[in-house]
Amino acid sequence: MYFPHTTLMVQGTTSDAGKSTVVAALCRLLKRQGLRVAPFKPQNMALNSAVTADGGEIGRAQALQAIAAGVAPHTDMNPVLLKPSSDTGAQVIIHGKARAEMNARDYHQYKTVAMQAVLESHQRLLKQYDCVIVEGAGSPAEINLRERDIANMGFAEKVDCPVVLVADIDRGGVFAHLVGTLACLSESERRRTIGFVINRFRGDIKLLEPGLEWLEQQTGKPVLAVLPYLHGLFLDAEDAVQPVQAARGAFRIVVPSLPRMSNHTDFDALRVHPDVDLHFVRQGQPIPPADLIILPGSKNTRGDLAWLRAEGWPDYIQRHLRYGGKVIGVCGGFQMLGRSVSDPLGMEDKAGASAGLGLLDMCTEMSPDKRLEQVHGVCAFGETQAPVSGYEIHMGVSTGGAFDTPAFIIDGRAEGARSADDQILGTYLHGLFDTPQAANALLRWAGLHGQNAVDTSVLREASLDRIADATQPLLDALIALK
Known part of the structure; x- marks a missing residue:
């Protein structure tokens, strides 16, 4: 199996655009092709976490992505985890261990230290795996957070990796999200953005095609895939309580x-x-x-x-x-x-x-x-x-x-x-x-x-296979880009 990138980063125009599921789907697809693949998120802010086999703590989404990749979750897959304890403070976890409780301003200064942990983990993963699929955090267009950024373009620029930008069409404004995000980036960041993914589409694709053509003309970037809205998935949420199809028993x-x-x-x-x-x-x-x-x-x-x-x-x-x-x-x-x-x-x-x-x-x-x-x-x-x-x-x-x-x-x-x-x-x-x-x-x-009994591992595996099947066009497009 040929895959053109040792490191590929998936960023989103907003939180909950679908970055986590796209990364999980790519991990499952590459695993199916026999590649050794690892998920990676430089910095995560979430209260849903998992304990790794090496005795550390990482974001729940990265543990799910590791399952998709068929590997054991490890602290290197999420080297920086922030667990908010108030509106202005969070516990800072580095390489799986709690280091300190910091307010937002102190952590902003601490990011230079955190970046070293991020780069160390990324290098270790590259030595063990054929490719690393990276998930960004929030949006790369947060102007006030660009200095010392370790979660999005700051990391991508540091390791010189290509970026795919994901937007959620279900919440509306998808074209404005994509064009506006690009406008907030530097010239080098725009160049490393190799294409777009439009997520959670439902409807007649023919009605969307004029918008896709306009987007490609405006930005010079291809729409790599339009992914469908999938109902009834059972996947571990990164943070917010997600709607799950409930049985409504007695x-x-x-x-x-x-x-x-x-x-x-x-x-x-x-x-x-x-x-x-x-x-x-x-x-x-x-x-x-x-x-x-x-x-x-x-x-x-x-x-x-x-x-x-x-x-x-x-x-x-x-x-x-x-x-x-x-x-x-x-x-x-x-x-x-x-x-x-x-x-x-x-x-x-x-x-x-x-x-x-x-x-x-x-x-x-x-x-x-x-x-x-x-x-x-x-x-x-x-x-x-x-x-x-x-x-x-x-x-x-x-x-x-x-x-x-x-x-x-x-x-x-x-x-x-x-x-x-x-x-x-x-x-x-x-x-x-x-x-x-x-x-x-x-x-x-x-x-x-x-x-009655519910086996969550069976439901989770079935959902990972569903999102992988739906994301196959994206993998095909990435390979075709060379």
């Missing part, structure tokens, strides 16, 4: 959509479960009746705990428990269930302590050390020891009597906790619903006794 689950909610991909398996009706409840929305409440992970546990109180969740949870309902807390949501959450060093936000919901006998203290580990074990509840797999990403240390009744046994150690009345379960494990046996055990514990 068993009702509600999840508060916390301002700093992390790893909401934990619930993707529930969103497509045929017996489940899952709702994310946003700020100001009424909280519907539920059979199960799940408190999700958080990048700012004390801040999101204050948000829960302001939105009336503690009273709702107490009423839910009085009527026999069940509650699960995951990671930060688990910490919220305890008596207190303290952050003496200000690891997530301002230093201080907050009262928890008081539903489990435990206290949590934030610490500089972050636990990053892929884990395997069994459920410690129910009639059979159902297997569970997942990963831990957390900074807090929790202690108390609640741990005398664990939720899971992981590698021979107790993990998580359950209340004495068995209505409340808490765990640090992310991804626990992705194992069908564990998902069924948890749902049975919560009161659902159906026999």
Whole structure:
């Protein structure tokens, strides 16, 4: 198989233009042709992350792209990860490890250091793989961020790689997005932009063709491919909660959509479960009746705990428990269930302590050390020891009597906790619903006794094949360009 580029970068005119899926599709297509291919994103800002085999943390989208490429996710695939903890600050993760909490201005100065990490990772990947498919971040036309840029054209210029520009026609203004983005670039950046991809098209292509001809005449750049809008995909979201085709079953689950909610991909398996009706409840929305409440992970546990109180969740949870309902807390949501959450060093936000919901006998203290580990074990509840797999990403240390009744046994150690009345379960494990046996055990514990199961790995592989099949014209065009 011939592919003309050892490094190719996919940038977008906007966030959510489809960069992540185009990169994943190209990785799958090149893998099919027998090439060793690796995904790469110099800098990612996301609260959905994954733990790699080398014990680091990367963006969830890069882990998905690695699956598409048929390789193990590695920290070199996303050397810089920013996890926002407030509107102005974020945890800075370099090569998989948390380095510091920085505000936007401090990080802008830090980018020269971050660029060295980016270039080191890129060089290591080039030595191991035939080609590297790079995903940009946001848009390259952000004028205020061009100085010291490491995420888009700054990286492309540094390594001298070609760029494909993706625009989403479904949100409208696609021609203005493409022409306007080019106008914001330097002459050398425009030259390295080898063509356009119009994403998420639905309709009669004949009606689009006059616009494509105009675009090519105006810019001198070819439209490499027009990719269709694909419904019903099951792919891990990079950050925002994405619409997933839901089954709308009879068993009702509600999840508060916390301002700093992390790893909401934990619930993707529930969103497509045929017996489940899952709702994310946003700020100001009424909280519907539920059979199960799940408190999700958080990048700012004390801040999101204050948000829960302001939105009336503690009273709702107490009423839910009085009527026999069940509650699960995951990671930060688990910490919220305890008596207190303290952050003496200000690891997530301002230093201080907050009262928890008081539903489990435990206290949590934030610490500089972050636990990053892929884990395997069994459920410690129910009639059979159902297997569970997942990963831990957390900074807090929790202690108390609640741990005398664990939720899971992981590698021979107790993990998580359950209340004495068995209505409340808490765990640090992310991804626990992705194992069908564990998902069924948890749902049975919560009161659902159906026999249906969802295997997320099968759904994910089918979706990766679908986007690859649809993206074949782009690969053909790239090869034809030479």
